[in-house]
Amino acid sequence: xxxxxxxxxxxxxxxxxxxxxxxxxxxxxxxxxxxxxxxxxxxxxxxxxxxxxxxxxxxxxxxxxxxxxxxxxxxxxxxxxxxxxxxxxxxxxxxxxxxxxxxxxxxxxxxxxx
Amino acid sequence: xxxxxxxxxxxxxxxxxxxxxxxxxxxxxxxxxxxxxxxxxxxxxxxxxxxxxxxxxxxxxxxxxxxxxxxxxxxxxxxxxxxxxxxxxxxxxxxxxxxxxxxxxxxxxxx
Numbered sequence: 443x444x445x446x447x448x449x450x451x452x453x454x455x456x457x458x459x460x461x462x463x464x465x466x467x468x469x470x471x472x473x474x475x476x477x478x479x480x481x482x483x484x485x486x487x488x489x490x491x492x493x494x495x496x497x498x499x500x501x502x503x504x505x506x507x508x509x510x511x512x513x514x515x516x517x518x519x520x521x522x523x524x525x526x527x528x529x530x531x532x533x534x535x536x537x538x539x540x541x542x543x544x545x546x547x548x549x550x551x552x553x554x555x556x
Numbered sequence: 557x558x559x560x561x562x563x564x565x566x567x568x569x570x571x572x573x574x575x576x577x578x579x580x581x582x583x584x585x586x587x588x589x590x591x592x593x594x595x596x597x598x599x600x601x602x603x604x605x606x607x608x609x610x611x612x613x614x615x616x617x618x619x620x621x622x623x624x625x626x627x628x629x630x631x632x633x634x635x636x637x638x639x640x641x642x643x644x645x646x647x648x649x650x651x652x653x654x655x656x657x658x659x660x661x662x663x664x665x666x667x
Contacts, residue, residue, distance in 0.1 A: 547598035
């Protein structure tokens with residue numbers, strides 16, 4: 443089974459702190475994604491990466507950056523955390539299954555910014 | 557832009573069928589998906605359907621697709637308490653694997 447591991451399940455940070463959210467996948471997938479999930483809004487794409495050192499903005503990239511130095515690892519960075527970034531963050535990678543793109547998600551990282 | 561809409565809440569009695577509905581706007585969607593999220597967990601793929609199909613059945617799950625009306629539904633037969641979760645409808649149309657998700661339908665199963 444594909445595994446997507448998010449190392450931090452729960453974090454509490456203060457406004458202005460720098461935050462790193464780490465994600466590792468173990469199946470050599472090329473495409474990796476960061477979403478944030480808020481009640482009533484569903485999942486919104488922050489950034490995605492289709493290869494090492496490559497990144498593309500999603501729908502809500504403001505206030506975030508990403509790093510992909512190794513194929514298996516995709517990090518989300520909040521340079522200066524703000525209270526409106528309190529949310530659940532979900533990492534995912536894709537594989538192809540009978541022609542369909544299939545997203546496999548990590549368990550999520552719940553971030554609270556005080 | 558692309559939009560996926562679904563109702564936010566559904567209450568169903570144990571043993572009854574649940575039907576969760578979804579509408580989407582992107583006519584170029586090639587695959588449509590249903591994901592399930594249990595409390596405190598990430599999303600888990602339930603099933604998906606290719607856009608040229610009308611129906612797909614997988615054990616207790618039946619997916620119906622009306623491409624003309626851009627309407628997707630998920631029927632869960634004999635709903636159990638373990639089916640209580642948030643269900644997300646999603647569509648994908650591009651080669652990168654980018655998805656558009658609905659807001660999620662909270663399904664509560666009562667005894």
